[in-house]
Amino acid sequence: ENVRQPWLVAVMLACVGVVMLVADRRARLERTVASVGVLDAVLIGLAQACALVPGVSRSGATITVGLMRGLTRGDAARFAFLLGTPAFAGAALLKAPDLAEANGQLPELALGFATSALVGLAAIHFLLRLLRTRDLVPFVVYRFAVAALALAIGAVRVA
Numbered sequence: 001e002n003v004r005q006p007w008l009v010a011v012m013l014a015c016v017g018v019v020m021l022v023a024d025r026r027a028r029l030e031r032t033v034a035s036v037g038v039l040d041a042v043l044i045g046l047a048q049a050c051a052l053v054p055g056v057s058r059s060g061a062t063i064t065v066g067l068m069r070g071l072t073r074g075d076a077a078r079f080a081f082l083l084g085t086p087a088f089a090g091a092a093l094l095k096a097p098d099l100a101e102a103n104g105q106l107p108e109l110a111l112g113f114a115t116s117a118l119v120g121l122a123a124i125h126f127l128l129r130l131l132r133t134r135d136l137v138p139f140v141v142y143r144f145a146v147a148a149l150a151l152a153i154g155a156v157r158v159a
Helices: 006-026 038-050 058-068 073-100 104-131 136-157
Strands: none
Touching: 006 073, 006 136, 038 058, 038 073, 058 073, 073 104
């Protein structure tokens, strides 16, 4: 429960934002997914595990480490989403027994699943296209804004 405090979320949002900005500015942007080796995969995977801390985004952390390892923005994002696929599939499998109990709601569940999958794929496609031509600054600004909001919420809760 203590790890979900607004101040901790705000600090992590801001800290990861700073790391993202530094990584983006210093990125060599010369490697592709095809050049990812075992060390790259392990480091990017460890970044994914850091997302267990509230305020650390899984995709933000993995893209940032990908940039630190010299990947292009687009390829860092592509690898980040490929790396997340087993986690997403595992979560879906864990929830599958709950779906079996949904008597008579299978059509609604199927429609919800299909809609979610299509919107998710569209969002990933948009993000991959965006990162081929843009830097991470809009995401950094977003993180700072949400960090400020989390601090404000925390201040209101305390008052």
